[in-house]
Amino acid sequence: MIVRFSVQERTLLQALREVPTTRVVWEDMNITEDGGVVLLFWAESDDFEAFEAAMQNDPTVESPRTVTTFRNRRLYQAEYVGGGRAKRAHSALVETGAIIQECVGTHNGWTLQIAFPSHDALQQYYTIFDESDIQFTPLEKYEQSADRLLDEFGLTAKQEQMLALASDRGYFDVPRKTDLDELADELGISHQAASERLRRAMDILVGRSVGTATASTSEYEH
Incomplete structure (x- = not known):
């Protein structure tokens, strides 16, 4: 079961709104031994310097650093300090056995494509979203044969x-x-x-x- 939906999650949203030509593609998220969260993500922008400056003032991340640079995109790592909602959403994925296929952030919010092993897993994920007060809007759903x-x-x-x-x-x-x-x-x-x-x-x-x-x-x- 493949589902695409938009999420009003504030991770990096302030930085993205300050530099609206920037597009962020989630790569990975790791939970550290002390319970912290480290984000790994690609950014595509026409003004990386402005986006990096905006990340310094974004309340959801700390200590952003450039991991690698290509001509039109950069890979960043940052500590997540956004109140735990993204961490809960990630834990929900683990609980349901779902897999993120795509996660893209822009100044309008985040769009996710997730593969769920069953309809029950999808409903469980929706329930966790509701309990976490994360607003989401289903956009597309289909079964992948x-x-x-x-x-x-x-x-x-x-x-x-x-x-x-x-x-x-x-x-x-x-x-x-x-x-x-x-x-x-x-x-x-x-x-x-x-x-x-x-x-x-x-x-x-x-x-x-x-x-x-x-x-x-x-x-x-x-």
Whole structure:
């Protein structure tokens, strides 16, 4: 179940309104050992200096720093001090088993696209939003079939599930928070099957994004 909705969340909103040509794309959020929250996000702007100055005065973040710079976008890291609503929303995702596919902030607010494992998980997330006094407006909802995944991304449902689980459990983090044995156990498959499924999924995505996909039809069987 894929759902897109807008959220009136104030994270970085003051900075975005001060520099309205800026667009922020959420990358990750980590909870530190002492309960703090560290945000990682991309920014696209025609005036990065103004946006960085605006972040210094934004009440929802502290200690923003540039992680890396490209020609038209920059990756930032900042400590979240916005009162805990974003932290509760993130915890709700973990509780429901949902996965953020896209999270974009502009001067108008935030738009999210989230994949939920079931209708019950979606309703649970809505309930948590209501209890946290976070205003949200559903924009689009649809079920993503295996055929759609195969046509749009070149992935089967099992390959997409493998990638999503690996990302959610921290397999791609540095250092890794899980390993293939744990992922295989959670999916109820062998270590070898998990390894092959993940490798083939990565091969397909890399081929689609930076080169010509060379996956054969037999690769989709996993």
